Amino acid sequence: MVTQSDNDVRGTFYIVATPIGNLDDFTDRAKRVLQEVDFIAAEDTRHSKRLMNHFGIDTKLFALHDHNERDKASYIASLLNDGKNVALISDAGTPLISDPGYHVVNFLRQEGHKVVPVPGPSALITALCASGLPTDRFSFVGFLPAKSKSRRDEMSSWVPSLGTVVFYESTHRILDCLADLEAVWGESVQVALAREITKTFETFLNGSVAEIQRILTEDSNQTRGEFVMMVSLPAAEEDNSEALKILKILLKELPVKQAAALAAEITGEKKNALYKQALAMNEE
The missing domain is CATH 3.30.950.10 (Tetrapyrrole methylase, C-terminal domain)
Structure with a gap:
């Protein structure tokens, strides 16, 4: 495992949450970080440029999205190695939550770079x-x-x-x-x-x-x-019916889907309901 030492001269990678609608939700810390870093990686630079202009942030932007983030990981690492600080933002909300960034953060962590979250809005x-x-x-x-x-x-x-x-x-x-x-x-x-x-x-x-x-x-x-x-989701009901007894027996020998289908055929119960019961039994 690679870790970053306290005297490491490399830069820091910030994950910065931005507003999901109301611009008043943009925290002072988030704005300060975006003003002070050397580069901002944005999901859509055109979209983010409007937000940056609104708050008077003129930090240089570059694109980081689903189609290029694996390639950008090495580029960002090189910037950090040169002592540059980089922030990641998505179109709205907290990056990585159904947005790009996982591959970059995973790569940077493995390389021992410092990754700092700047929390804020999340839908x-x-x-x-x-x-x-x-x-x-x-x-x-x-x-x-x-x-x-x-x-x-x-x-x-x-x-x-x-x-x-x-x-x-x-x-x-x-x-x-x-x-x-x-x-x-x-x-x-x-x-x-x-x-x-x-x-x-x-x-x-x-x-x-x-x-x-x-x-x-x-x-x-x-x-x-x-x-x-x-x-x-509705809570699973306790049921000692013949169908569940049969299902329990079948699950010992068969995969969930097959066991549910066969139990439904034998008992006349709905296959979908038995499938859910079988998943719950496996979970238990």
């Missing part, structure tokens, strides 16, 4: 704390797949032990995503939907997935913007 935490859903345990799954089948497969893999499931969704997929959620977990599963957080039209909607669908269908304005969706 994930901001939405969750005001959602009204359980926050003692939650799982963040980023963006779900674009295709409906893959999205349903992902949803089917969720188990109650994940706690509240949090993910980001786009305006053009929000209704399809809600329909998939209802198909997999039923119309009564509880959802909190946060839209345009910290912006002028910030909205929180709470209710069953069926209720949220109805609201968005009746008011198209509610389908616009950027979304954080939070799902409270």
